[in-house]
Amino acid sequence: xxxTKQGRRMFPYCRYWITGLDATQRYILVMDISPVxxxxxxxxxxxWEPSGKAEPHVLGRVFIHPESPSTGQYWxxxxxxxxxxxxxxxxxxxxxxxxxxxxHRYLPRLHLVPADKATEVIQLNGPDVHTFTFPQTEFFxxxxxxxxxxxxxKIDYNPFAKGFRDDGLNSRPQRDVKQNSNLExxxxxxxxxxxxxxxxxxxxxxxLHQRSLDSSFIGQNPSDIDLDKExxxxxxxxxxxxxxDLSSGDVPKLKQEVSExxxxxxxxxxxxxxxxxx
DNA sequence: TCTACTGCCACCTTTGAAACGT
DNA sequence: AACGTTTCAAAGGTGGCAGTAG
Numbered sequence: 001x002x003x004t005k006q007g008r009r010m011f012p013y014c015r016y017w018i019t020g021l022d023a024t025q026r027y028i029l030v031m032d033i034s035p036v037x038x039x040x041x042x043x044x045x046x047x048w049e050p051s052g053k054a055e056p057h058v059l060g061r062v063f064i065h066p067e068s069p070s071t072g073q074y075w076x077x078x079x080x081x082x083x084x085x086x087x088x089x090x091x092x093x094x095x096x097x098x099x100x101x102x103x104h105r106y107l108p109r110l111h112l113v114p115a116d117k118a119t120e121v122i123q124l125n126g127p128d129v130h131t132f133t134f135p136q137t138e139f140f141x142x143x144x145x146x147x148x149x150x151x152x153x154k155i156d157y158n159p160f161a162k163g164f165r166d167d168g169l170n171s172r173p174q175r176d177v178k179q180n181s182n183l184e185x186x187x188x189x190x191x192x193x194x195x196x197x198x199x200x201x202x203x204x205x206x207x208l209h210q211r212s213l214d215s216s217f218i219g220q221n222p223s224d225i226d227l228d229k230e231x232x233x234x235x236x237x238x239x240x241x242x243x244x245d246l247s248s249g250d251v252p253k254l255k256q257e258v259s260e261x262x263x264x265x266x267x268x269x270x271x272x273x274x275x276x277x278x
Numbered sequence: 279t280c281t282a283c284t285g286c287c288a289c290c291t292t293t294g295a296a297a298c299g300t
Numbered sequence: 301a302a303c304g305t306t307t308c309a310a311a312g313g314t315g316g317c318a319g320t321a322g
Contacts, residue, residue: 002315005284009313042281089283102282143283144315151315160313163289 001106001139007086007097011158014108014137015081021072026115029065029075030122031082033098036105036138043146051103058091058099062111062124069115082108089143100141107138 002008014031021027035057042051063085067074088097100106112130113122123129145151155164 011314155315158314160291161289161315162291164315 001087001100001141002145003087003089003100003102003141003143005088005090007088007090007093007095009083009086011154013081013083013085014110015079015083016110016132017079018075018112021076021112023071023073023076025072026069027072027075028068028113028115028122029080030062030068030111030113030124031065031085031108032062032111032124033087033100033106033108036107039105040101041103041105041140048105048140054104055101057101061096061098062122063098064122087141089141102141102143105138105140107133107135109133 001010035054038054039050040052040054041048063082065080065082066084086095086097087100088095089100089102090097091099093099110132111122111124112132113124113126114128124131140146155161
């Protein structure tokens with residue numbers, strides 16, 4: 001994820017499906033981001049490797065979902081998006097963005113706080129607060145991209161970066177493509193590796209894109225979409241989020257089953273792993 | 279000298295107000 | 301007058317790149 005002084009949105013952002021809440025109970029949804037370990041990292045051209053001790057983490061910065069507090073019924077009737085969350089490396093930030101350090105490794109955390117238990121200071125480690133983390137959402141914070149494949153992935157799927165696509169006027173100069181011709185081979189390897197895992201050998205980027213578009217709204221009927229004021233078109237939604245299911249009974253717990261949509265995200269995560277960037 | 283960071287830029291999407299048509 | 305659609309400009313988000321700092 002890119003950090004800037006004025007704050008930069010996460011992309012892909014986190015979006016959660018929540019079920020099993022008490023429909024009438026009001027909840028506050030809070031997201032924060034915690035360091036995964038105590039290392040600073042560097043990119044050696046192929047993978048991230050530890051490079052010294054981590055900077056002290058800036059505590060106390062969280063993102064409270066703007067629609068909090070809302071009832072369990074409200075949170076469950078649509079996916080909950082955190083696309084407005086912004087990251088910064090400015091330790092003097094006054095905007096309330098989440099402060100992270102560049103070249104460090106982080107994991108987003110979702111906290112479910114019963115509203116009637118909430119005081120002016122939300123205690124995220126309180127007994128009634130349920131915290132969820134998903135290893136798939138781990139990321140490295142940087143101020144400039146280290147890996148051209150991640151850059152290209154974001155350009156391809158972030159609608160705000162459309163101007164940098166190959167068919168755009170501001171596309172990456174051809175010389176870069178030539179310089180990185182070895183990356184094309186690696187990308188080919190990725191899809192070969194994908195086919196080994198049960199995907200058809202003919203799968204290509206376009207196909208992958210289409211498959212994901214097709215499944216972007218699986219399980220979401222038209223009324224769901226109408227109800228979702230933050231609903232986006234399929235292209236914007238594709239890869240625009242790290243989509244995650246939560247489920248709960250009396251006590252929330254992780255949903256074991258995975259939807260086809262989630263499989264898509266996992267598949268893409270797998271690609272990034274193949275690339276050596278996750 | 280090298281690496282990470284910063285500020286500015288062009289290009290894009292989103293959003294909301296104004297203009298227009300029914 | 302009320303409502304719906306279209307247009308347009310401003311705001312905001314994006315990565316690239318050159319310069320700067322350590």
